[in-house]
Amino acid sequence: MASVLVFRGFVHGRYAPLFTHQSQLPVTSILTNSKKLAYRSNGLRLYARYSESQSPRTQDLFTSRLQDSVENLPKLVEDIVQTSINTGPRGALRLAQGIQAVIGVGGEWLAELSQSRNSPGGIPSQLQLGLLSPLYLRKLFERLGVTYIKLGQFIASAPTLFPPEYVQEFQYCFDKAPAVPFDEIKSILREDLAGPIDSIYEYVDPTPLASASIAQVHAARLKGSQADVVIKVLKPGIEDVLVADLNFIYVVARIVEFLNPELSRASLVAIVNDIRASMLEEVDFKKEAANIESFRRYLDSMGLTRQATAPKVYPEFSTKRVLTMERLYGVPLTDLDSISSLVSDPETSLITALNVWFGSLLACETFHADVHAGNLWLLRDGRIGFLDFGIVGRISPKTWSAMEVFLGSIATEEYESMASALIEMGATNTDVDSRAFAKDLEKIFSSIQACITIYIDKRFYDFQDLDTEVVVATATRTDTNATAISANLVVDERQMNALFLDVVRVSESYGLRFPREFALLMKQLLYFDRYTRLLAPDMNMLQDQRITIASNRRMTNRNRY
Numbered sequence: 001m002a003s004v005l006v007f008r009g010f011v012h013g014r015y016a017p018l019f020t021h022q023s024q025l026p027v028t029s030i031l032t033n034s035k036k037l038a039y040r041s042n043g044l045r046l047y048a049r050y051s052e053s054q055s056p057r058t059q060d061l062f063t064s065r066l067q068d069s070v071e072n073l074p075k076l077v078e079d080i081v082q083t084s085i086n087t088g089p090r091g092a093l094r095l096a097q098g099i100q101a102v103i104g105v106g107g108e109w110l111a112e113l114s115q116s117r118n119s120p121g122g123i124p125s126q127l128q129l130g131l132l133s134p135l136y137l138r139k140l141f142e143r144l145g146v147t148y149i150k151l152g153q154f155i156a157s158a159p160t161l162f163p164p165e166y167v168q169e170f171q172y173c174f175d176k177a178p179a180v181p182f183d184e185i186k187s188i189l190r191e192d193l194a195g196p197i198d199s200i201y202e203y204v205d206p207t208p209l210a211s212a213s214i215a216q217v218h219a220a221r222l223k224g225s226q227a228d229v230v231i232k233v234l235k236p237g238i239e240d241v242l243v244a245d246l247n248f249i250y251v252v253a254r255i256v257e258f259l260n261p262e263l264s265r266a267s268l269v270a271i272v273n274d275i276r277a278s279m280l281e282e283v284d285f286k287k288e289a290a291n292i293e294s295f296r297r298y299l300d301s302m303g304l305t306r307q308a309t310a311p312k313v314y315p316e317f318s319t320k321r322v323l324t325m326e327r328l329y330g331v332p333l334t335d336l337d338s339i340s341s342l343v344s345d346p347e348t349s350l351i352t353a354l355n356v357w358f359g360s361l362l363a364c365e366t367f368h369a370d371v372h373a374g375n376l377w378l379l380r381d382g383r384i385g386f387l388d389f390g391i392v393g394r395i396s397p398k399t400w401s402a403m404e405v406f407l408g409s410i411a412t413e414e415y416e417s418m419a420s421a422l423i424e425m426g427a428t429n430t431d432v433d434s435r436a437f438a439k440d441l442e443k444i445f446s447s448i449q450a451c452i453t454i455y456i457d458k459r460f461y462d463f464q465d466l467d468t469e470v471v472v473a474t475a476t477r478t479d480t481n482a483t484a485i486s487a488n489l490v491v492d493e494r495q496m497n498a499l500f501l502d503v504v505r506v507s508e509s510y511g512l513r514f515p516r517e518f519a520l521l522m523k524q525l526l527y528f529d530r531y532t533r534l535l536a537p538d539m540n541m542l543q544d545q546r547i548t549i550a551s552n553r554r555m556t557n558r559n560r561y
């Protein structure tokens with residue numbers, strides 16, 4: 001039965017009707033007074049607070065927000081119901097697993113708590129918040145599995161969004177998972193491949209090369225060609241877990257945003273939706289195969305195959321859950337010692353990697369959006385190997401040309417052009433005061449503290465909060481008597497991360513909203529920044545003449561590879 005709600009509250013010191021709302025849902029209780037307004041409907045409680053001292057404008061804003069919320073309530077309920085239907089029985093199964101995880105980690109916490117009660121130092125701070133303390137929340141996320149491990153990694157990479165103790169603790173949220181028994185992997189291969197396993201592969205190594213949360217990788221050799229390959233197999237049940245968890249997280253985000261509309265400015269639901277879409281793409285290996293193929297076509301057409309590669313895919317032995325591809329041999333770009341034994345000039349390898357990746361932004365249909373060191377290798381033959389195309393981004397020529405101006409302006413410290421590039425990228429209907437925006441950007445950049453990195457005998461030593469003068473230090477090796485000194489003024493990695501997030505925050509305060517690609521690109525630049533510190537500490541990635549960031553091969557969508 002529909003009900004008509006009349007909301008009353010104090011407006012300009014008078015108790016008066018604020019607005020009326022026709023609700024499609026039965027209302028079970030209403031509470032209003034001068035400080036709060038709330039009503040219950042179908043188990044959900046709409047609640048808001050205001051104070052008499054607020055300006056009339058704030059009250060109007062509050063009233064209109066409340067009205068929005070009430071109007072959105074039926075949509076919210078419909079969404080929740082629909083999401084629950086889509087989740088189906090796997091939701092109940094995940095709930096049971098979730099409870100089990102909470103009991104397991106809760107037991108550990110209780111045991112530690114009772115031990116520390118008897119200790120003279122009292123209860124340590126890391127136990128005081130219970131399962132919400134960084135340590136136990138991280139343990140809980142790891143027990144809850146794939147979705148939460150990925151979320152944990154997101155927290156670890158967003159230092160200005162989350163408190164530092166959580167960011168620090170979630171650095172240990174590793175994407176390592178126990179291996180699935182080989183028999184289960186074999187039965188997936190049997191179900192998915194067109195013929196018997198031993199008619200396709202000469203052998204498959206039963207010990208996995210790697211086992212992450214989503215997939216397991218086994219080395220193998222093809223029957224006819226005797227080519228060395230790897231088989232990446234989607235772990236059983238992963239898709240169900242992801243769908244159930246992501247739907248649950250989506251519902252929580254919807255409710256949180258509904259109850260606290262302020263959060264919609266931070267696009268909480270949009271972020272969750274993005275994470276949901278990209279994680280679900282990651283579990284379809286046909287999409288990954290298509291991404292690899294388009295990257296290989298790009299290398300081919302640009303004449304870059306002698307500098308870089310991605311594994312050749314064998315589509316006849318690949319499905320949505322199985323990806324058979326050429327095996328690459330190499331080392332991660334952060335393995336300095338092995339790199340020095342493979343090439344005499346690691347800086348050149350880094351420049352190649354950068355040029356190939358920057359070039360792919362426009363010339364390739366998608367760009368590799370997860371270039372962490374495990375996915376970017378220096379191969380034994382000196383080429384750069386790009387692995388794992390599960391996460392990719394797409395960037396429009398318009399966004400990229402604004403991005404080029406943005407990156408250029410960081411190097412030249414031209415804040416007005418930085419502001420206009422950001423305005424160009426961030427979708428907004430309102431007029432942005434670009435001068436004020438530029439001033440705010442300048443404040444962010446000038447607040448960076450200098451940090452000196454000194455490279456001594458192949459190791460880096462960071463000294464923070466120093467004056468910007470270069471500190472000279474030397475180290476002498478006892479065996480060779482050689483002394484290595486190198487000093488460089490750089491912005492440290494965490495500051496860099498914080499800097500980009502500050503830029504996003506300030507931009508959002510001017511009403512700008514960036515496409516997902518902006519965050520993806522920034523993340524990759526941070527990875528490349530890390531490799532630059534290691535392999536070419538004297539190089540400025542954004543200014544070096546040998547690196548082509550500004551693209552002269554602008555492509556239309558039709559002739560992208």
Ligand SMILES: Nc1ncnc2c1ncn2[C@@H]1O[C@H](COP(=O)(O)OP(=O)(O)OP(=O)(O)O)[C@@H](O)[C@H]1O
Pocket residue numbers: 175209210212213214215216217230232311325326327328329374375387388389390
């Ligand atoms: N073509 C290949 N040649 C050699 N090794 C490979 C190849 N593909 C994958 N591997 C190995 O398997 C590991 C995991 O592969 P991949 O990154 O594709 O899986 P993932 O589940 O997405 O892992 P992550 O989330 O850690 O990136 C790689 O780090 C690498 O060691």
